[in-house]
Amino acid sequence: MTVVDNETTSSRPRTRGDEEMSHHPGLTRRAAVAMLGLPALWPAAAAAQGFIPGTLPPLKAGKPYAGTTIKVPTQKGWASFAPAVELTKNFEDLTGIKVQYDMIPGSEIGPKQLLAVSQSSGTYDVVTQHAATFGSFFRFLQPVDDRIAATWGSVEKFESWFFPAQKGVKGRDGKHYFVPFHANAQIGYYRKALFEDAQERAAFKAKYGYDLAPPTTIEQVRDIATFFTRPDKNLYGLTANWGAGQGYVAFIGYYSDTGRDLLDANFQPTMKTPEGRAKAIEILRFMQDSIHKAKIVNPDSANFQTGQVSDFFLSGASAMAYGWLSDYWTFMQKPENTRQVGPVGAFRFPSFGGKPAGGFSSWWVMGIPKDSKHPDAAWEYIKWLLNESPQIEMAAGQLPPIKTLAYRTAVEPGGVNPRALYDAFVEARIAIQVPEMSQQPNRKGIELYTQLIANKITPEKFVDDYVAEVEKTLKAAGYIK
Secondary structure: OOEEEOOOOOOOOOOOOOOOOOOOOOOOHHHHHHHHOOHHHOOOOOOOOOEOOOOOOOOEOOOOOOOOEEEEEEEOOOOOOHHHHHHHHHHHHHHOOEEEEEEEOHHHHHHHHHHHHHOOOOOOOOEEEOOOOHHHOHHHEOOOHHHHHHHHOOHHHHHHHEOHHHHHHOOOOOOOOOEEEEEEOOEEEEEHHHHOOHHHHHHHHHHHOOOOOOOOOHHHHHHHHHHHOEHHHOEEEEEEOOOHHHHHHHHHHHHHOOOOOOEOOOOOEHHHOHHHHHHHHHHHHHHHHHHHOOOOEOHHHHOOOHHHHHHHHHOOOEEEEEEOHHHHHHHHOOHHHOOOOOOEEEEOOOEOOEOOOOOEOEEEEEEOEOOOOOHHHHHHHHHHHOOHHHHHHHHHHOEOOEHHHHHHHHOOOOOOOOHHHHHHHHOOEOOOOOHHHHOHHHHHHHHHHHHHHOOOOOHHHHHHHHHHHHHHHHHHOOOOO
């Protein structure tokens, strides 16, 4: 059976608390196999070739690793990964490999695994990391290019299978050390009943001169949030996951969506330029003032994570919400869960640069540590995680990282994800351009941001101190001479 350390998870969400891609809307399973470069393996010849028919990417037949137990770390209480945990018995039945999950609190997901692999403890057979923290792990992982080529036919075919974000997590040597299993982008939610109410629409049009609709500009976000903020009715215009690390990531996402990377071609921080500095200050001031000055965002947003945003929104206390809300999209489409707010709609959050250029990409990846006791069995597990099941089941709280499945789940009729999520992710980017940016600059950024959103420092101080930390780190690492 599947062993889960610390906690039994549920598939229900917890409600407390730069490239263009080719679309393949009509892609069949046979066509998908052809894209993989494995037409001979599907379906009739699969067993003859040593693979289990019906698996894609293909799993080895014959249970060569039967009796092996692998230890896989993942995030505690993660609703979107819960279906994979529940379906792991299918993997165990297919392969004979047993899976032991270590459920780690979100704040410890990086440090706990990094400590284990840095000590060569052999604790984990897989590492699970986010695109903001992966950079610390390269020297402790095995490159998987050979495994990729053996499975997909070539590294190029592997890369074409996924969104372009995958290229952003390659090592400095150009090799792949990670394989993605989860994609996500931050989006906005709104209460359709409020936005479609005739009296509200007439009052908004009279005040602002344009029709009430999901915002497409930051100015419209401000207008709509101001319009719906009604202290006498305990209603705010917007609630957001602007607390601590998630708030810092929100800021980085807003900044990236203006078309700017954190570093230029010479590894200089772009916030050091007059234009970059001004834009970063504008974004930070919007976040800070929305809570402390304009008061159009509830003050608890300075501490909120996405789960708390979802709760606050569903309580009827805000007209709009922002965060990793696709985690709760399916839950919010059920009338019994939205009695106080009515139907919920989604929108792509506008860009501070005018035209969206790609915000922060949530790109969760797995790699195999050098000290893994069972690397081959771990590879079978990673491949299984990319199969249509459990990816389709997981799509209720995430976007599949596989382009064709993402299109099916968010664009084609009957999909479980909002189109806004797909549109946001197509252009989303990996913010960490060099591994060192996921270390001290990331920690310093969260520290400074936490002070800023508490109204203890100015946007100018944030930017200047953050830039200084980035320069210090990259000079020490040899990027900046």
